[in-house]
Amino acid sequence: MTDRLDRQLAFLTEADKLKSVYRATKVLDGHRKEDSGSHSWHIALYALILQEHANRDINIDRVIRMLLIHDLVEIDVGDSPIHGDHDIAAMEAAESAAADRLFGMLPEDQSRDLRALWEEFEAAESDDAVFAKSIDRVQPVIGNLETDGGTWPEYNVTREQLEDRVGWKVAKGAPAIWDHLKARIATWFAARS
């Protein structure tokens, strides 16, 4: 019991570092970059509020758990902006090692369960994971729309790239939300051209 609690608290203390991992996007009032801790809270709330837009039979509580842990590996590997260039294989290997280290801090049963939940999210195949991935893509789009394009100009993002990199992922789990975003994206790009 004491050993379990020690391991659990050591893991939770280590998790604090996610508050010091910064993303490409800013918080909406623009005063600082968004950290991955806040982001994880926000998309868990997104999932809770937007669950009715899932196009499949999801267990919202599993989705929320996935989203609470989905970015923990960034403590070791940092955030990879969706519009950057990456060596996918190297990134996956690094993330897997990070998952070994971080979830490995927990008691064995919890380590195994959370590692499996993280892998399910990464695989993006189960109904819960597909919806979780959709929601993870919605929040940054909203953020950019709410801040006059946000990071899009900086990364020279086109409307077509948003379709390719974000659109189908959102549409796969939450088509009604993508319809909504697509219309707002079209309006934003039309106003700039």
Place this chain on the structure above:
Amino acid sequence: MTDRLDRQLAFLTEADKLKSVYRATKVLDGHRKEDSGSHSWHIALYALILQEHANRDINIDRVIRMLLIHDLVEIDVGDSPIHGDHDIAAMEAAESAAADRLFGMLPEDQSRDLRALWEEFEAAESDDAVFAKSIDRVQPVIGNLETDGGTWPEYNVTREQLEDRVGWKVAKGAPAIWDHLKARIATWFAARS
């Protein structure tokens, strides 16, 4: 549907402001104050990991939902450090008005459900709320212990005050965790006297 989605997204955009509400405590590496968005994520994770230490029959998914929304009112009223002085009645009235405004942005069914969940948390009477409140008090204590007392010296906090203001709340929902913290707190104060 579209009206529902509009209201949901407006609420989620407003919720972003919780990332700009700062607490008295710093993140553990000390580079900035902790924001209430990150805090909300962290304690939801605390609850998930520490659920076995609850001394009552909790529904962990309800607890997590409570913790995800418990601090939203701070968008309007700010954070009230536990070791500060406050006019309790005025603070409760302000928080209630904030809950009206924020949850009122949602479609009526969600507004009603989340408002009720927030009130259940605030009332601290149900098994789920008691455990959620316990967990909400654990994380700042760990934070202070991990940073050589953190905000305790600044607020001249005594060991007795920790018992009075924090101890019984943690013990009420998670006695084994309080036993653990109490021992570490005793060690910390003993080393300073």
